[in-house]
Amino acid sequence: MIELLINNGTLASDLIARTSDTANVQKIVQISLAPVFLLAAIGAFLNVMNGRLIWLTERVDRLDECAKMGKRDPGLEELPVLKRRQTYAHRAVTLSTVAALLICTVVALMFVSAFVRPPIGTYVAVAWILAMTLVFSALLFFLLETKFATRSASERRRLSRKIRDQKDDVGKG
Numbered sequence: 001m002i003e004l005l006i007n008n009g010t011l012a013s014d015l016i017a018r019t020s021d022t023a024n025v026q027k028i029v030q031i032s033l034a035p036v037f038l039l040a041a042i043g044a045f046l047n048v049m050n051g052r053l054i055w056l057t058e059r060v061d062r063l064d065e066c067a068k069m070g071k072r073d074p075g076l077e078e079l080p081v082l083k084r085r086q087t088y089a090h091r092a093v094t095l096s097t098v099a100a101l102l103i104c105t106v107v108a109l110m111f112v113s114a115f116v117r118p119p120i121g122t123y124v125a126v127a128w129i130l131a132m133t134l135v136f137s138a139l140l141f142f143l144l145e146t147k148f149a150t151r152s153a154s155e156r157r158r159l160s161r162k163i164r165d166q167k168d169d170v171g172k173g
Helices: 002-008 010-019 022-031 033-069 074-115 121-149 153-172
Strands: none
Touching: 022 033, 022 074, 033 074, 033 121, 074 121, 074 153
């Protein structure tokens, strides 16, 4: 394949000619700044969500250990809500990570699309739309997780009982 490119010369020389234009490369770099800023924002979001997820995981693990040992801990009553929060936080992290990967793909496709034929702008648009959908979904899970987190202790215990009862009903049915 490489020999074909070298021997043929037209494809390789055409690609080199298109990528050697500094102004064209600068234009693509400028255009790719918006997705890169979004990557930075997702990185900050992931930092927050990972902190929350770590705290939740440690808390759930401690309460599970207490339950296994038969110790009485007032936090045990809130365990179903904590597990639900943990699930939401995990989903937010997963969706954000996939969105960040897609945004990296968008930036790469933007560079490639400027220098190759046929145009692949449709793929760039689809990847961007998917990334935005994933970011939106991740933020929704973050909203749900914080909604549970900001409830009062009595509300969390009541909700935990409701979650536990729903699981019991599903198990019986």
